[in-house]
Amino acid sequence: MVQITFIENNGTVHVVEATNGGTVMEAATKHNVPGIDADCGGACACATCHVFVDDDWMGKINPMGTMEESMLDFAEGVKPNSRLSCQITVNEDLDGLVVTIPASQFFFQHIGNQARKSLAMREQCSVTRFF
Numbered sequence: 696m697v698q699i700t701f702i703e704n705n706g707t708v709h710v711v712e713a714t715n716g717g718t719v720m721e722a723a724t725k726h727n728v729p730g731i732d733a734d735c736g737g738a739c740a741c742a743t744c745h746v747f748v749d750d751d752w753m754g755k756i757n758p759m760g761t762m763e764e765s766m767l768d769f770a771e772g773v774k775p776n777s778r779l780s781c782q783i784t785v786n787e788d789l790d791g792l793v794v795t796i797p798a799s800q801f802f803f804q805h806i807g808n809q810a811r812k813s814l815a816m817r818e819q820c821s822v823t824r825f826f
Contacts, residue, residue, distance in 0.1 A: 720780035730796035737781040749793035
């Protein structure tokens with residue numbers, strides 16, 4: 696087992712055990728770590744498991760793929776050390792990994808709400824052609 700430390704935005708620390716071959720997100724959800732919403736269940740489709748990886752660990756985690764890079768466009772407050780925890784594979788080299796949870800995971804949800812409002816407005820409008 697590998698220990699991972701999650702630090703909430705308010706400073707609350709959660710140290711959890713993670714399974715080799717699993718993901719950082721799975722460890723967080725298994726131990727009910729607040730702030731890791733994981734709405735898509737780890738399919739790299741929602742960006743609600745966004746974390747900031749401690750700089751000392753950036754070189755030890757698996758590289759970011761193009762899908763994850765694209766999904767981070769929907770995360771709030773992205774930094775150079777941002778990763779989706781569903782895409783970080785746990786291995787023995789990550790024993791002691793430290794990640795910080797952002798204050799919010801809801802940028803993607805906000806965009807979704809705006810899109811729904813826009814669609815609702817279009818449905819009420821009699822003009823349906825766009826030039």
